[in-house]
Amino acid sequence: MKFMNYLFDSNKNHSDSKGKRFRIRSMRTVSIAVLLAAAMFLVGCSGSRSEGPSGEADGVDKVIKIGMVGPLTGDYATYGQSVRNGVQTAIDEINADGGVNGYTLQLIAEDSRGESTEAANAIQKLIDQDRVTAIVGAVLSGETATVAPIAQDSGVLMVTPSSTAPGLTDIGDYIFRNVITDDVQAQQMAEYAVSELGFNKLAVIYANNDYGVALKDNFTAKAQELGASIVGTESYLDGDEDFRAQLTKIGDEIEALYIAGYYTEAAKIAQQARRQGIEAIFLGADGFYSEKLVELGGDAVEGAAFTAGFYSGDEVEAVQAFVSSYKQKYSQEPDMFAANAYDTMKIVAQALAKAGNDRAALKDEMAAIKDFPGVTGTTSFDAKGEAVKDVLILKIENGTFVRAS
């Protein structure tokens, strides 16, 4: 009690003038706070009133608004910008073909800076102020986990073209995902290595992060299920330079080495393995898909195979059309983020054409999508809202990426 008195003893020891002055100051604060709150409240009301009707598809404009949330600035900006550009490319094509049921699509992209709080604000703005019909996003898994409950509660369809963390589509029936997940591509690679290439003695070296661990676990389980033996499993940390200890442990008695990580380390692992006399074929996942792998790895990565969701060198007409129109607009090659976003927008548009303005029907039509042909192969959705997609296997031949299957 004595302690509390010490902390809060201002009453006893102050003259009246002091108390009055304190009251005046706090009055000022309260009035400023009330003014601020009132200002925000008024803007909120006027905003939703003026934007509301025209945002709905039955307005004069005949516009359907599509929202996008992702990091357009900050450390992860390249991912977010790729997604936005992919969606915009799809929307431009759809609008050029007359739109959806006579409605023009309009993209409203909001920046999240890669921060969950910003993403939550952005999606609330898209839903309440812009009244978007569907949302493509969010981009990073953390963002998606934060904003998905908001989209679900508001009954707005949300499709992420890039978040691979497990369980995101469990959040609700309005949440979909159109990207190959880590477990799927690891299993596909195990199947390719064991069933197609006929390898029996495999080893795994993985990056000790969520990506590497998920790949390692699924690859190992599937390969063993198919009857192959994993003779060695070693880990490394992102940024490591020297892998000789791990490679010595693994030994040269293997037919293939699965490198569950990104291209920077993979290139070094490949070179050091060759120097130690390991003749095995290198296998990997979409972390391999970069020109840098060949640049850094040189001859060592020749013949390496990896899984990917998109191949920009594909001779399929749709892919080449997409790559050239994307290049023309943004003067760079589309990556997997852009390709998945492009396909996602096309799929949402197809569901929109069938469902009309009904948001609940839109989600049902989305779930009913079967064998949609896109630039990332054919896509269907399972009961949870996860995309069932083709996984491509690419190979390095003469220093360039080619399709292996």
Place this chain on the structure above:
Amino acid sequence: MMISPYYYQLLVIASINVIMALSLNLVTGCAGQLSLGHAAFMGIGAYTAGILTSVYGLSFAVALIAGGAMAALFGLLVGLPTLRLKGDYLAIATLGFGEIIRVSILNMKVTGGPFGLRGISKQTNLTIAAIAAVLVYWTMTRLMNSRFGRALTAIREDEVAAVAMGIDVTRHKVLAFVISAAWAGIAGGLFAHWFRYLHPSSFAFSASVEILSMVVLGGMGSLEGPVIGAAVLTYAPELLRGVSDFVSQHRMMFYGALLVVMMLVRPQGLVGTGLNGLRVSKFRRSRGLEQSGIDMVRRRFASAMKRAQRKGSPSPCVVNEQLADLAVRSGAGSSGTGVAGGGGEEHAGS
């Protein structure tokens, strides 16, 4: 008439940020100790409260308090060794502490690691968040006008003088730090039960800096400052979204420019009136009488000391009164008076 969910959410976040800014202000604004890891305390509170309700099924109120207590405990652990040091050590120690907490959360099983903590129920609403913010504000007004608050001010202005006045500097600093951490923990609990998902990146260094900018922008050491700063910095990035395509694409640039301009035009903050609520008048500055608020505070401190020694009558100026009060209660009657008085005269002469 219902408020739009978008503005409702902004008001909730603003309330949480107000708590964060007010609590950091106690350490940085009042006691003058720079802390760069305030978001870590929020993270500890958020994860503690989130895990308690989602995994152990405890009630929201209990979890909130437990989150605050856990943050306070960590505040004590960090504060005890580091607050004994002078100068910039606390800033560096809290910077490291923030990183330790973030990386620990990232590598723990119970927190969900890099996948984040999911499945927290939505229990925070605007009423609860606003009540918490008002409560913290009220506590803050009491604290700042108490003997404890004046002791903190004395520590900020001159630690040596404060010691000479008989203030247990370390004890006061640690206490302020612990109170501040507890509030941040409670804000974290509110945060967790609003967003329903936690990820370690939400409590990284950048978040600590954002809270610090709220305090500095609003006005360090003042009561209204952190409140206004938190409200402005919560709303400004959202406001910039709507202006035009160009502005919304470059909004973080405008946001940064806004901060720079603010600091140039009003270095004391939006509503801050300089240290101790004193303004250095142009006249006085032009005469070279005093260069900054601190010079003036020192000079006034000296004259207040003298006056207090003469008769102890209150002066019209609040700060003079505060300092006189401080002098009378901490120094008068003990042998410290003479020493501090002498120091004051020295300052007045310079």
